[in-house]
Amino acid sequence: MGRLDGKNCIVTGAAGGIGLETAILFAQNGASVMMSDVNTGQLEIALAKAKKLVPGARIESHQADVSVEPEVENLVAALDSWGGVDVIFNNAGIMHMDDGDAISCTEDVWDLTQKINVKGVWYGCKHAVLSFRKHNKKKASVINTASVVALVGSATAQVAYTASKGAVLAMTRELAMVHAREGFRFNSLCPAPLNTPLLQNFLGDDQAKRHRREIHFPTGRFGEAIEQAQMVVFLASDESSFVIGQEMIVDGGMTRAYVTPEGPSVPAPLNNAFGR
Ligand SMILES: NC(=O)c1ccc[n+]([C@@H]2O[C@H](COP(=O)([O-])OP(=O)(O)OC[C@H]3O[C@@H](n4cnc5c(N)ncnc54)[C@H](O)[C@@H]3O)[C@@H](O)[C@H]2O)c1
Numbered sequence: 001m002g003r004l005d006g007k008n009c010i011v012t013g014a015a016g017g018i019g020l021e022t023a024i025l026f027a028q029n030g031a032s033v034m035m036s037d038v039n040t041g042q043l044e045i046a047l048a049k050a051k052k053l054v055p056g057a058r059i060e061s062h063q064a065d066v067s068v069e070p071e072v073e074n075l076v077a078a079l080d081s082w083g084g085v086d087v088i089f090n091n092a093g094i095m096h097m098d099d100g101d102a103i104s105c106t107e108d109v110w111d112l113t114q115k116i117n118v119k120g121v122w123y124g125c126k127h128a129v130l131s132f133r134k135h136n137k138k139k140a141s142v143i144n145t146a147s148v149v150a151l152v153g154s155a156t157a158q159v160a161y162t163a164s165k166g167a168v169l170a171m172t173r174e175l176a177m178v179h180a181r182e183g184f185r186f187n188s189l190c191p192a193p194l195n196t197p198l199l200q201n202f203l204g205d206d207q208a209k210r211h212r213r214e215i216h217f218p219t220g221r222f223g224e225a226i227e228q229a230q231m232v233v234f235l236a237s238d239e240s241s242f243v244i245g246q247e248m249i250v251d252g253g254m255t256r257a258y259v260t261p262e263g264p265s266v267p268a269p270l271n272n273a274f275g276r
Contacts (some may be wrong), residue, residue, distance in 0.1 A: 002030020009080045010034045010068050010075065015042035017196030017274055018145065021099060021229040022089055024050050024272045027057035029233055032082055034132025036075050036231030037092065038065045049273040066092045066120030069127075076127040090124035091145040091189075093117045093164075095198055101157035108158040111159040112224075117164035118171070121145075121189045125175055125186070131182055139183040143235045144172045146188045148251050156212060169247055176245030185244050187235050192251030194223045196274065218253040220265030225274045227252075 009026045013019040014035035023035045027050060035050065037043040040063045047061040062078050064071040079085045094116050096109045121144050132140045149158070150165040169188050176186035193199050193213050199222070203210050214220065231250045234240050248256060 003027075003233060003239065004087075005030035007031045007086040007236065008034070008079050009086065009087040009089065009236060010036060010079065010085055010124075010128075011091060012036045012064070012075075012120070013145075014061075015039050015046045015174070017194065017198060018225045018228045019091045020046045020090070020190065020274050021225040021271050022049065022091070022232045023052055023059065025106075025226070025229045025233050026236065027054040027059050027193075029237070031087070031236070032058035033060070034079060035059065035151070036064045036066075038063065040220060044173045046273070053272055055084045064088075066090070067115045069123050072123040073097045073127050076131045080135075082230045084137060085128055085131045085140070086137065087143070088124055088128040089143045089145075089232055089236070091119045091143075092120055093145060093198075095158060095161045095202060097202060099158040099160050102197060103161055104157075105159050110163075113160035113164050114167070117161070118167045120168070121168050122171065125171070129175075130180060132182070135245075137183070139238070139241070140173075140185070141236050141240070142175070142184065142186045143213060143232055144168050144186070144188045145249065146172070146190050148190050148192045148249065148255055151190060151247070152248070153253055157208075165212045173245045173247075180244055185235075185240070187240070187243060187246045187248055189228060189231060189235070190247050190249045190251065191228045192217070192223050192249075195221075195226070196225050197269070214265075215260060216225055216254050216257060217265075218257050218260050220261070221252070223250065223252055223270055224268050226269055 015037035
């Protein structure tokens, strides 16, 4: 008996990182999974990886830009023939290379970041709720990816990104209250910096930039995508039926640290697909 048996799940930003690992764990736990991303080429590669790792599972793909409402509407409608959506993981997001502080961040970077990271999550929530109602769902789960930077300030400024993730937290908390008596649960995920392309491409080979961040982890290492995915499975499942409006912090203790230990870092778990 899988923890997600019978559940139809959408994962946005499923072409890599957290989204791909979550799609795989969802399928391994018995869910039917629709993987979605704006990047068609990477999405098809990710789909092939997921299908190979979970043979026999229902895993399909649907290209969509989360910042374009009709595309999100079509994505959600694609699950009508499956019996409607039960779970949506609004995970797609960007951190722009040219993000900066209050002065250096340009209006274009600000607007694009809010458009994808905030509006994209809003559209996902909106069309998921419409689908839950259309299919007469009595329970459903929405998980929105925020970040620890919505909780703690970063001196390495990324003000557009940070503001967008704060908005995700606030929006999720409110929607959790609005829809609680319909049985629709909303929670957000707050990952710490991870070993995924979103951050690793940004850090590149700059060891000083990397060290500036790694030092804040009690374990001495960045998180792995699969460590986020494990939390998302819990939030998607009925095991979390009384978990509502929460900010689930999966950060290796980063936001609990004052001074961190010294010495070698602890080993990281292996991802299923990402990074291989
Ligand atoms: N990696 C980190 O350190 C970290 C930390 C905290 C939060 N997050 C958040 O986690 C989420 C997933 O990031 P990740 O680390 O797996 O990075 P990633 O870059 O591997 O994945 C993000 C995915 O979102 C997709 N995407 C971007 N714009 C899109 C759009 N408009 N429509 C649809 N898809 C789009 C990208 O193509 C990509 O596949 C993001 O919301 C990110 O902000 C990441």
